[in-house]
Amino acid sequence: MTLIDYRNENPMVTDDAWTHVAEDAALPTDRPATLSLQRWKAAREELYGRNLSLGVRLESHERVEEILPDLPRLALIALDFPNLNDGRHFTTARLLRERYGFHGKIRATGQVLRDQIDPMRRCGFNEFELAENKDTASAITAFDEISVVYQPAADAQPTAAQLRHRQSGPTMAG
Amino acid sequence: MARMVITANRLRDGAVVWRSAAGNWSPNITTAAIHATGEQLTAGLAAALADEKSGRVIGVHEVEIETRGGQILPTRLRERVRADGPTVSFA
Amino acid sequence: MYKYDHLDNTLVRERAAQFRGQVARRISGELSEDEFKPLRLRNGLYLQLHSYMLRVAIPYGLLSSSQMRALARIARRYDRGYGHFTTRQNIQFNWVSLENTAEILDDLAAVEMHAIQTSGNCIRNTTTDQFAGVAADEIEDPRPWAEIIRQWSTLHPEFSFLPRKFKIAINGAPNDRAAIAVHDIGLSMLRGPNGETGFTVWVGGGLGRTPMLAKPIRDFLPGADLLSYLEAILRVFNIEGRRDNLYKSRIKILVSALGIDRFRDLVEAEWAHIRDSALRLEGREIARIRARFALPPYDANVDSGPFAAKRFEDAAFARWSAANLFPHKQPGHAAVTVSLKPVGGIPGDMTADRMDALADLADEYSHGEIRVTHRQNLVLAHVRQDRLFDLWRALDSLELATPNLMRVTDIIACPGLDFCGLATARSIPVAQRLSARLAEIDERHDLGELTINISGCINSCAHHHVAHIGILGLEKAGAESYQVTLGGSSAKDASIGKIIGRGFGADEIVAAIETIIVTWLELRHDGERFLDSLRRVGQTPFRDALYGQDSRTE
Numbered sequence: 123m124t125l126i127d128y129r130n131e132n133p134m135v136t137d138d139a140w141t142h143v144a145e146d147a148a149l150p151t152d153r154p155a156t157l158s159l160q161r162w163k164a165a166r167e168e169l170y171g172r173n174l175s176l177g178v179r180l181e182s183h184e185r186v187e188e189i190l191p192d193l194p195r196l197a198l199i200a201l202d203f204p205n206l207n208d209g210r211h212f213t214t215a216r217l218l219r220e221r222y223g224f225h226g227k228i229r230a231t232g233q234v235l236r237d238q239i240d241p242m243r244r245c246g247f248n249e250f251e252l253a254e255n256k257d258t259a260s261a262i263t264a265f266d267e268i269s270v271v272y273q274p275a276a277d278a279q280p281t282a283a284q285l286r287h288r289q290s291g292p293t294m295a296g
Numbered sequence: 297m298a299r300m301v302i303t304a305n306r307l308r309d310g311a312v313v314w315r316s317a318a319g320n321w322s323p324n325i326t327t328a329a330i331h332a333t334g335e336q337l338t339a340g341l342a343a344a345l346a347d348e349k350s351g352r353v354i355g356v357h358e359v360e361i362e363t364r365g366g367q368i369l370p371t372r373l374r375e376r377v378r379a380d381g382p383t384v385s386f387a
Numbered sequence: 388m389y390k391y392d393h394l395d396n397t398l399v400r401e402r403a404a405q406f407r408g409q410v411a412r413r414i415s416g417e418l419s420e421d422e423f424k425p426l427r428l429r430n431g432l433y434l435q436l437h438s439y440m441l442r443v444a445i446p447y448g449l450l451s452s453s454q455m456r457a458l459a460r461i462a463r464r465y466d467r468g469y470g471h472f473t474t475r476q477n478i479q480f481n482w483v484s485l486e487n488t489a490e491i492l493d494d495l496a497a498v499e500m501h502a503i504q505t506s507g508n509c510i511r512n513t514t515t516d517q518f519a520g521v522a523a524d525e526i527e528d529p530r531p532w533a534e535i536i537r538q539w540s541t542l543h544p545e546f547s548f549l550p551r552k553f554k555i556a557i558n559g560a561p562n563d564r565a566a567i568a569v570h571d572i573g574l575s576m577l578r579g580p581n582g583e584t585g586f587t588v589w590v591g592g593g594l595g596r597t598p599m600l601a602k603p604i605r606d607f608l609p610g611a612d613l614l615s616y617l618e619a620i621l622r623v624f625n626i627e628g629r630r631d632n633l634y635k636s637r638i639k640i641l642v643s644a645l646g647i648d649r650f651r652d653l654v655e656a657e658w659a660h661i662r663d664s665a666l667r668l669e670g671r672e673i674a675r676i677r678a679r680f681a682l683p684p685y686d687a688n689v690d691s692g693p694f695a696a697k698r699f700e701d702a703a704f705a706r707w708s709a710a711n712l713f714p715h716k717q718p719g720h721a722a723v724t725v726s727l728k729p730v731g732g733i734p735g736d737m738t739a740d741r742m743d744a745l746a747d748l749a750d751e752y753s754h755g756e757i758r759v760t761h762r763q764n765l766v767l768a769h770v771r772q773d774r775l776f777d778l779w780r781a782l783d784s785l786e787l788a789t790p791n792l793m794r795v796t797d798i799i800a801c802p803g804l805d806f807c808g809l810a811t812a813r814s815i816p817v818a819q820r821l822s823a824r825l826a827e828i829d830e831r832h833d834l835g836e837l838t839i840n841i842s843g844c845i846n847s848c849a850h851h852h853v854a855h856i857g858i859l860g861l862e863k864a865g866a867e868s869y870q871v872t873l874g875g876s877s878a879k880d881a882s883i884g885k886i887i888g889r890g891f892g893a894d895e896i897v898a899a900i901e902t903i904i905v906t907w908l909e910l911r912h913d914g915e916r917f918l919d920s921l922r923r924v925g926q927t928p929f930r931d932a933l934y935g936q937d938s939r940t941e
Contacts, residue, residue: 310437310438374804374862381437386467386469386733
C-alpha cells in the first residue's frame, strides 16, 4: 500500500510502514500500528508499556477530545472519511494542530480523493491514503493547483491579507 | 406492466437522450425502445447503466409512457418537459 | 467597486484551471459521476432537465458594465442568448455544455468573475442590500464587509464539506433589504457606544421544507472580530450539524434542536479560543477594502427642477418614478430599479442584447456600475435626477421600465419544472399568467406593495414563505398542485407565511389568487397594504372566499 507523505513541504509517494490493526487481530510486534478508538480506550494502560509506535483511528463521528491525555504518546492519528460529504475531520485536524499542539502524523483515510488533499493539508494532515483505485502518483500535483490562500489555517502559508501588508508599511508587532 | 422507455442525459453536453432498441442514445424520443415486460426493462436498464459507467450518459432512469397516434408520450409532466423542452418561450 | 489585485486574480485563474482538470478527469472516466458531482456543484455546475446549468457568482450583486458585457458574450457564445438572474443576486446560464465550462470560467476570470461556491455544501455568495452605499437610511456601507467575508469563505479549507449549504446575508441599514432573518447567518450593522462598527448577529434562519426565522446570537460583535465569530459558528456547525438526513442538516435544525442559548454557549466557548488569532481583522486591511468601495464623484449642484417638471408633464414617467426610484444619500440623485419583470414575461431573464444595452446605459448614467437585486431586478445606483427622464425613455424602449417594484407584477419565480431537475411543478407559466391578469387589476385599483413569490418545489428558491402571497408548486397524483401561503415578509417585520388551505390545480391557481385580491379589496382600508390588512383581519375571510364557509370545520 502506498500513500502520499507530505513532509517538509515536499509531497512524495511512499510505502506505508503502518498497519491498521483490525478489532480482533493481534498487534504486530515489528511495525507501527493503529488501533480503533474503542480498542485504544480498553487497552491504553497496557499499551503504554510497549516500545512500539502507536496510532489511533477516529471515525468521522468520534471526537479527538476523548484522547487528549494520550496525545503525547501517539505517533499518528488516522482520521477517516466515510464519504465525500462528511467534512468533520477537517475541523478535527485543525484542532489537533492549532489547539492541542499535536506534532505527530495526521493521516486521512477512507474516501480520500485528490481534490480534497490540498484543503486537508491546510488543515494539518500530512499523510494521505487515497481511495481504492485512485492514482497516488499523479495526485501529488494537487498541492500545486492553488497558490493563494485567503484565510489562516494550520499551515504556515501567509494569507493574501498578510502578503498585501507585508510589502507596505511596518509589520505588526509580535 | 406499464410500458417503459429508458432515458438519460448525455455526459458531455447534458442533452436529454433516449435509448433505442439498437442501444443508441438519441435526442429524439420517437426512436426510443419500448419495454413492455419486466425482463425487457431489466435487460435494457443493465445495458444503459453500463453506458453510464463508461461515461457516455448520466442519470439513467426508466420512464412510463403511453402511445397515442404512433407518438410516444411520457405520462409524467417532468418527463414530457424533458422530451419536448420547456413549455415556455424564453429569451 | 472592489478591484482584484494580483492575488485575487491568481486565485480565480488557478481555480478555473483546477476545474478544467476536474472536467477532463470526468470526461476521461477517471472520475465517476458520484465523485464529480460534489466537485462540479461547488463550482456552480448543475445538471438540469435539458442541459447543464452554470451559476456564476456576482458577489453581493455588484457588477461593472464590462462584466455585464462579458456575461452577454457568454450568453451568446455558450448559451442561447440570455441569462437568468437569481434570488442570490447571481446569474444562471441554463444551456451550457460540460465541455465548454472551463472556457467560460476563463472568460469570467478575465473580468474578475468566477463560479466558486455558487452551489455545494459550502459557504455561498454573501448577499446584501442592493442599495448598499447609497441608501439614505444607511448606517454604514456593508459591501466592504461582504467582500471581507467573500475572501475568508473562498476555498476555506475547513468548511469545504459542511453538512449542508450555508448562506450569509449582511444589511447596513435599519430597514432590512437583505432578508437577513431567513439566512443561516444574518448580520445587521450598527454603531457601538464609541461610534465603532459592529454587527448584531442572527443565526439559524432559512426556508426550504422547515422555514424558520433566525434567532439573535450576539447583540454586538465588533467589526475586527467578524471573521473569528463566523469561524466559530461554522466550526460548531461543521462538528455538530446533522449529516444523516438531507432535510435536517441545515444550521437552523441544529440551532432549534440545541436551543439558541446552548448553541450560543458552544459558539462563545469556541470563539474564546480563536478570537485573538490571525482571524482578527487589521485596520489597514479593512481600510484597503473600504477604499475600493469609495462612492463615485457626485455633482453637488444637480438641479432637481427638470425632474419635478417632467413628472408633472408625463404621467407614465411619474408612475415609474414613484415605483422604481429609491432615495439616495446624495441630494439630487436617485437609485433606479431596472425591472426584469415585464408584464407576462419570465422573471429575472435578460437577453444578451439587453445586457449590452444596459451596460451602455450604466456607463452613460451611473458610473458604469450595475447591481443585481434578490428580487431578480437590476439597479443603477448613481443617477442624477436631471437625467432620469432620458434614462427612463431609454429603459422604456428596451422594455426595462415596467413601473412595478414591490408591486403585484414584480413576481419572484424560480425556473421550476421547465428547467430544474429538482422541481415538482412549473413556476414560470404561473408567474406569466398571474402577471398578465394582476396587471389589469393593479391598473384599476392601485394595489400598492404586494409581493408574490412562486417556488416550483419545497427547496423554496423563490422564497415563497416570505412573500405576502406565496405559491408553492407540488406534484399531487401526477398533476401540478399549487399551495398558497399568506402573510410572509422578509423585511424588518419578517414573518413566515401560513398555508391557507388545500392546493389548487394549474388551471385554478390564477383564479384563486384573484379571489384573494378581490376579497382583500372589499375589506381594505384606504391605501392599506395587503400585508397590513391581512395582519388586521387574519386568514378567515380569505379562506371563506376560497373554500366557502362550510370548510371552516376542516
